[in-house]
Amino acid sequence: MSMKSRFLGVALAALAPFAIAAGAQAKEIKVGVVLPYSGGAASFGDQIDKGMNLFIKSNPDAFGGHTVKLIKRDSKRPGGDIAKNAVRELITRDKVQILTGFVFSPNAMASAPLVTQGKVPMVIMNAGTAWIPKLSPYIARVSFTMWHAGYPMGKYAYEKLGCKSAAAGYTDYPPGKDSRDAFKTGFESAGGKFLESIPMGGPREVPDFTPFFQRVKNAKPDCFYVFVPAGNHASAVVKTFANLGMKDAGIKLIGPGDITQDTKLQGMGDDAVGMVTVHHYSADYKTPANQAFVKAWKAAYGNDTTPDFMGVAGWDGMAAIAHAIKTQDGNVTAEGTIEALKGWKYASPRGSIMIDPETRDIVQDSNVHRVVKKDGRLAIEVIDTIPQVKDPCKALKIGKCK
Numbered sequence: 001m002s003m004k005s006r007f008l009g010v011a012l013a014a015l016a017p018f019a020i021a022a023g024a025q026a027k028e029i030k031v032g033v034v035l036p037y038s039g040g041a042a043s044f045g046d047q048i049d050k051g052m053n054l055f056i057k058s059n060p061d062a063f064g065g066h067t068v069k070l071i072k073r074d075s076k077r078p079g080g081d082i083a084k085n086a087v088r089e090l091i092t093r094d095k096v097q098i099l100t101g102f103v104f105s106p107n108a109m110a111s112a113p114l115v116t117q118g119k120v121p122m123v124i125m126n127a128g129t130a131w132i133p134k135l136s137p138y139i140a141r142v143s144f145t146m147w148h149a150g151y152p153m154g155k156y157a158y159e160k161l162g163c164k165s166a167a168a169g170y171t172d173y174p175p176g177k178d179s180r181d182a183f184k185t186g187f188e189s190a191g192g193k194f195l196e197s198i199p200m201g202g203p204r205e206v207p208d209f210t211p212f213f214q215r216v217k218n219a220k221p222d223c224f225y226v227f228v229p230a231g232n233h234a235s236a237v238v239k240t241f242a243n244l245g246m247k248d249a250g251i252k253l254i255g256p257g258d259i260t261q262d263t264k265l266q267g268m269g270d271d272a273v274g275m276v277t278v279h280h281y282s283a284d285y286k287t288p289a290n291q292a293f294v295k296a297w298k299a300a301y302g303n304d305t306t307p308d309f310m311g312v313a314g315w316d317g318m319a320a321i322a323h324a325i326k327t328q329d330g331n332v333t334a335e336g337t338i339e340a341l342k343g344w345k346y347a348s349p350r351g352s353i354m355i356d357p358e359t360r361d362i363v364q365d366s367n368v369h370r371v372v373k374k375d376g377r378l379a380i381e382v383i384d385t386i387p388q389v390k391d392p393c394k395a396l397k398i399g400k401c402k
């Protein structure tokens with residue numbers, strides 16, 4: 001052994017006790033991740049996954065010296081059953097300490113009783129039906145409720161877009177009905193005349209929207225509010241609206257930002273120009289925090305990629321989990337996690353967010369988006385902001401939100 005390596009050996013031995021002491025305290029927290037990793041919604045799972053991983057990579061110190069082990073399960077479909085089985089296994093066999101992910105509302109709803117029984121906290125990264133956190137005291141949500149967009153969109157349509165009458169079309173499952181109710185409530189409270197609402201197929205397959213849209217065209221509303229679960233559904237909505245000449249017929253296509261999702265926007269072409277939506281995030285936000293986030297995303301995943309509202313939810317959800325782990329110094333319980341998240345404030349790429357201590361739901365800005373064409377690409381322009389919105393469904397105590 002050379003002098004040098006003998007010296008190194010001694011130095012390492014001297015350091016070892018400290019390393020062991022530190023290692024004894026550092027915990028690895030098992031986090032069960034339930035997302036659609038295959039099937040028609042796989043791009044949603046991919047977005048959220050990328051957002052989570054980017055947070056972990058960029059913020060190694062946020063976990064208070066502890067680490068996370070992500071145990072991933074494919075929820076495949078929106079129906080609830082596969083996700084519920086995955087959650088049961090994650091709790092009983094894998095002994096996860098935190099559950100996260102959940103794109104589709106029925107998957108979060110079906111899993112809620114297991115969260116309560118198993119005393120494992122759930123941090124929801126998408127599923128937007130307003131009353132979901134009411135299903136278990138151990139649920140907190142970092143994404144949105146359908147009312148963050150639908151309710152202000154209703155008011156804005158009447159007050160600023162000059163729509164005296166409106167119709168709504170929605171994907172026929174809980175968040176679709178919730179989004180319809182949110183829009184209708186906001187629109188009617190402002191003074192608008194709500195003509196009709198049309199269920200337009202399920203979340204699993206993209207339907208042919210033509211018969212539904214034709215019915216709306218015949219009814220001639222000033223505004224047509226549409227909720228579909230982002231992705232390929234949204235692309236088909238814009239295409240059908242254009243094919244039927246509804247814009248030229250004087251109808252304005254509006255909705256939550258799910259129908260102008262960043263990852264789908266360029267593919268929508270010029271038909272999307274002029275659409276107005278309300279949402280809490282676009283990759284086009286000009287704030288320094290968002291520009292840094294988008295830059296880090298492109299550096300990690302490629303210049304031709306972009307985060308969207310699901311990607312930012314993955315990032316923010318992991319920030320919430322890190323905060324809970326750090327606050328509890330790695331001794332994670334359901335009560336401790338929820339306590340840590342109540343009132344938690346964070347400077348997200350989307351803007352300031354907070355978890356409302358009473359409802360365990362997110363408080364955030366709702367922004368009015370307009371699709372514009374700029375430098376040869378479609379872009380989201382923020383034309384108005386309703387600051388720090390608490391879920392209006394719970395604030396107004398409507399239906400199951402009471």
Ligand code: PHB
Nearest residue numbers: 104105127128175229230
């Ligand atoms: C939901 O199932 O809650 C959901 C899915 C996709 C969206 C919004 C909400 O874009």
